Amino acid sequence: MSIIDYFKPIPTMNVAQVRELLSRKDPSEYNLIDVRQPREYERAHLPGARLMPVAELLSLADTLDPNKPTLAY
């Protein structure tokens, strides 16, 4: 990873865009990741979201298809 990568803005979607994406696409067409802690996930999560807390994200990333659009929250 280049140091330049640290300065790249992370593309974002607002809630309306997320709602539209989830409505339009089949769940098999995207990765939906909840990067919060398990107790937060248990209280509420987007339907179909995978729990991947930030600290475990890289070790779990190989279970996802990197070619699919990926939405994290």
Place this chain on the structure above:
Amino acid sequence: MLSTAGFREVYSMEGGMRAWDGLAATGAPDAGMSRFPEEAPVEELISLAWSLEEESRKFYTELPSLLSDQDAVGLFHDLVIAEEHHQSMLADLGRRLTNSAAGAAFSGTGTPGDVMEGGMKISDALNWVRGKKLTDVLDLAISLETNSYDLYIKMGRRGSDAKAKELFSLLSAGEKEHLERLAGLLDRKL
């Protein structure tokens, strides 16, 4: 982090979960599947799904007798039919995978105490509904269907049987349609 790990298109949701005002599921990642090991045979997932449909069917069958709104009564009758259709598809695939004869009896794993998806007992849910506003009842149904939708998406990721994946995809699409109908009725009744 993911971008640097080779992910080509990564987005973050502005405001995170706090900003989200849409449908949300509850429970741990394996909620509803906790009695199954990580690599549960697909037959067991189908059997569990059949049981969940059965419990929803029972709930939606009893619910109209507690409601006076005819739009809601009609919708819950439709949901009973939809759950029966889902059960029929699950039973067909279950029989095929277990090499049972077509038309042979198929049943689910059963859940302790008739617990519905989300952990609520059918009897408790029906008692809760008595005297509640229709919008509260619709909110409850939406939360149940959201958890079913969540569960079917997760079941669809498991196993390698293509027919089972296709069926779970159909079921999750069915739950999504139920959610849209329930949310549409809720909007009209607010």
